[in-house]
Amino acid sequence: MQSTTNEIIRFEHVSKQYPGTLANDDVSLSIHKGEVFALVGENGAGKSTLMNLLYGMQKPTLGEIWIKGSRTGAQHNPESAMRMGVSMVHQHFKLVPGFTVAQNILLGHEPKKGLFYDEKAAVQRVRDLSEEYGLKVEATDTVRDLSVGLQQRVEILKALRTGADVLILDEPTAVLTPQETEELFVVIRRIVDEKNMTVILITHKLPEVMRISDRVGVMRRGRLEKVLSTAETNEREIASLMVGRDVIFDDLRTDQRAGKAMLELFNLKALNDRSLPALNGVTMCVRAGEIVGICGVEGNGQTELAECVAGMRTPTKGSISLCGREVTGQTPRRIRENGLSYIPEDRMSMGMDAKASIAENLLLGRQRTKEFSFLGLHLKKRRINRHTKKMVHSYDIRTSGIDELTGSLSGGNMQKVVIAREFEFDSPVLLVCQPTRGVDIGATEFIHEQIIQKRNEGCAILLISADLDELFRLSDRLVTLYDGRITGEFAAGSIDKESIGYFMTGGYQEVSAE
Amino acid sequence: MKGLMQSIRALMRLKPAQKITRDYLISLLIAVSLALLVGAGIMMITGHDPIQSYTALVNGALGKPRAVGNTLAKTITLCLTGLAMSLAAKAGVFNVGGEGQLFLGAMAAAVVGAKVQGPAWLVVILSLLAAMVAGGLYALLPGWLKVKWKVDEVITTIMLNSVAIYFCSYLANGPLKTAERGIATGTDSIMKEAAFTPLIKLSNLTTGAFYAAVVVLIVWYIMTRSSVGFEMKLTGENDTFARYGGISTGRLMLWSMVFSGAICGMVGMLEVFGLHKRFITTVSNEFYFDGMLVAMIMRYNPFGVVLMSFFFAVLSIGGKSMELSAGVPSELILIVQSIIIFFMAAESGIRTSIVNWLSVRRARRRAEKEGA
Numbered sequence: 027m028q029s030t031t032n033e034i035i036r037f038e039h040v041s042k043q044y045p046g047t048l049a050n051d052d053v054s055l056s057i058h059k060g061e062v063f064a065l066v067g068e069n070g071a072g073k074s075t076l077m078n079l080l081y082g083m084q085k086p087t088l089g090e091i092w093i094k095g096s097r098t099g100a101q102h103n104p105e106s107a108m109r110m111g112v113s114m115v116h117q118h119f120k121l122v123p124g125f126t127v128a129q130n131i132l133l134g135h136e137p138k139k140g141l142f143y144d145e146k147a148a149v150q151r152v153r154d155l156s157e158e159y160g161l162k163v164e165a166t167d168t169v170r171d172l173s174v175g176l177q178q179r180v181e182i183l184k185a186l187r188t189g190a191d192v193l194i195l196d197e198p199t200a201v202l203t204p205q206e207t208e209e210l211f212v213v214i215r216r217i218v219d220e221k222n223m224t225v226i227l228i229t230h231k232l233p234e235v236m237r238i239s240d241r242v243g244v245m246r247r248g249r250l251e252k253v254l255s256t257a258e259t260n261e262r263e264i265a266s267l268m269v270g271r272d273v274i275f276d277d278l279r280t281d282q283r284a285g286k287a288m289l290e291l292f293n294l295k296a297l298n299d300r301s302l303p304a305l306n307g308v309t310m311c312v313r314a315g316e317i318v319g320i321c322g323v324e325g326n327g328q329t330e331l332a333e334c335v336a337g338m339r340t341p342t343k344g345s346i347s348l349c350g351r352e353v354t355g356q357t358p359r360r361i362r363e364n365g366l367s368y369i370p371e372d373r374m375s376m377g378m379d380a381k382a383s384i385a386e387n388l389l390l391g392r393q394r395t396k397e398f399s400f401l402g403l404h405l406k407k408r409r410i411n412r413h414t415k416k417m418v419h420s421y422d423i424r425t426s427g428i429d430e431l432t433g434s435l436s437g438g439n440m441q442k443v444v445i446a447r448e449f450e451f452d453s454p455v456l457l458v459c460q461p462t463r464g465v466d467i468g469a470t471e472f473i474h475e476q477i478i479q480k481r482n483e484g485c486a487i488l489l490i491s492a493d494l495d496e497l498f499r500l501s502d503r504l505v506t507l508y509d510g511r512i513t514g515e516f517a518a519g520s521i522d523k524e525s526i527g528y529f530m531t532g533g534y535q536e537v538s539a540e
Numbered sequence: 541m542k543g544l545m546q547s548i549r550a551l552m553r554l555k556p557a558q559k560i561t562r563d564y565l566i567s568l569l570i571a572v573s574l575a576l577l578v579g580a581g582i583m584m585i586t587g588h589d590p591i592q593s594y595t596a597l598v599n600g601a602l603g604k605p606r607a608v609g610n611t612l613a614k615t616i617t618l619c620l621t622g623l624a625m626s627l628a629a630k631a632g633v634f635n636v637g638g639e640g641q642l643f644l645g646a647m648a649a650a651v652v653g654a655k656v657q658g659p660a661w662l663v664v665i666l667s668l669l670a671a672m673v674a675g676g677l678y679a680l681l682p683g684w685l686k687v688k689w690k691v692d693e694v695i696t697t698i699m700l701n702s703v704a705i706y707f708c709s710y711l712a713n714g715p716l717k718t719a720e721r722g723i724a725t726g727t728d729s730i731m732k733e734a735a736f737t738p739l740i741k742l743s744n745l746t747t748g749a750f751y752a753a754v755v756v757l758i759v760w761y762i763m764t765r766s767s768v769g770f771e772m773k774l775t776g777e778n779d780t781f782a783r784y785g786g787i788s789t790g791r792l793m794l795w796s797m798v799f800s801g802a803i804c805g806m807v808g809m810l811e812v813f814g815l816h817k818r819f820i821t822t823v824s825n826e827f828y829f830d831g832m833l834v835a836m837i838m839r840y841n842p843f844g845v846v847l848m849s850f851f852f853a854v855l856s857i858g859g860k861s862m863e864l865s866a867g868v869p870s871e872l873i874l875i876v877q878s879i880i881i882f883f884m885a886a887e888s889g890i891r892t893s894i895v896n897w898l899s900v901r902r903a904r905r906r907a908e909k910e911g912a
Binding site for chain 2: 087244389404
């Protein structure tokens, strides 16, 4: 088949079958030279799979992939992809933390002087590369000491080292602050405009798609729904294509006065799993009827904060009071009894038992109540089943049956199980962490509505999330956390996403009086 | 013992199953049939008639009332030890020290049964309690180390086996050695009236079976129908989640271990009161390890353990008589048991690859049909 002049990559009727799921279903797509092509879709829509096929990490079950007019054969692998000029930056970086930037970038292709690594030549080569593409890095820095944004730059340079002209970026902004995202976009624009490169961006953040891409391909359930020119579409159209129905992103909040303080932290200090200080004196409070959102780049103490509040981690100093009672250092059970429900950030290891059924997951915490057991010992199976069915219905958990193992549900439905269990306790204080991580748009919408409803019922909610859009959409008050300290506190609407990044990365605000 | 430990290590990798599914039963049936077939093959190679030998095996285990009695008695031992293992494993602790707990239980029961004066029923009850307390307390130590200091309970329990066995052996040879003539090593005999009486003449099946039945029912109930069993299951499968949900996982693990030990102690007591009427150093011949195997093969499912115990008892009792009547060495039965374990260990891997292969083939067919 003849390729059009500026076509660089073509998928022809590509399907990929995984055991049990059809990850790509008859995808035909052509990508042009010199464009930023955004590939969007919900989790599990098949975006990453499609790109893995292109990069040679996996082989298509059916169909053909053409790169620059030549067909990739059965021998296609990342090495041959790179030879053909296709490079990929994965979501999780593949860098050696103890090596310098130069060593990482040139890994496997180090310049040699005799038998030995030629440091000077390596540094020079990295400087040349960095200049050529306008990606500023310091060649002699150790990767461990770099921020996430800089590490990503190193990854990109590593991908470009081989002279690639097609760059695949898998969810590149997931770990970046707004400033870092902005810088990344400048780089992308530059290499596309000046170097005439092609960038394929896998993402599910629609504002970014609108901001950076030339064309956008929307995937849903393995199929390529539509390819649109970014200039001729809008977020709402893309979102409804992704979900398969209309999605309404309205502000869900209704005005409400915050009540009395339900959760108070005073000078809270704690260590992380490696016994290093993670919380360095956090003082804050959450009132009834408000959502307080914690903004911060991941790894700045959010996890430890949540675990301390829930009793899963013992603080080294400070105090926590819940509904007016001191609960510092008590067991998770006592804290629950005192009125806390907790949606943990890691649902697979803490939020649920993947090997237990939906019914069992929903039962935890209630197994000794009068409602579900006789004398706290004999489980009332029929009651439990009835309750489970009710929950499955009212929280819209898509399942083949209440005995299905929770681990076999999709991410969104797993999260609904966790939320159904925790929200049904009717606790006055909710600790909600990463409620929509890995959850598709449809379920996200539902979960947000549930959280808002809880707030409107008068619950005090502490929301921890890495998703700024989510925080801004839900929170009444925003608190920035950096290096285990609170660096700022803002009423909703008094700050925008761009300026808050300053506080998330260590900028400091004189703490405003309550 | 060495081979046994290896089987145990292989099976330790198998995590407790959600429940025994139809697929699992089919795999089990296939594994058992294949193992019996391999056994038949070996018989043919060594010049024995497999049909005749297997007939001899079944006859030896179930042919006469006395044989049935012995088989049932063996079933009870396997079943109780298997359930003891299952109870702890369900909560995520591996009690490999049941053998030692059994010895201590037997010793405690023998001492109480010999020293305490009173009505027979009281002696029985006191001995039973003493045995369970001895076994339970002996399990408490590794349990506590596990919960408090995260010391691997597999290692501590294995090691404590030897301590208990040799300690009992010392007692039986030394301070508590009986003055009766004709007993090389053993304690004084227990009160005559308190000993269990055979239910079937000349067989090992005694009234102790009723006590065993009660315990089996209780364990089955706790594991499958109660809130405690539910908490144990969650703790065993994901203890972070269990703790997060308000379960006191440490306490639960400790109690599971103690109950597991208590059941082992009780097995010791049943042996003493049913069979030997005193403590002797051969009171158990690695009974607990056989029970562990059964428990692991059935993935700690109580009902499954009962069934599999019966099957293993038939193999074990019938194997001996097969050796006598058909001349097939009873080691063959060990081979059959090992092959069953082998296939069960490979079971999930084999099944997954078959399922994958089927789904890929189905998709390809569908795609071809659509393409055509």
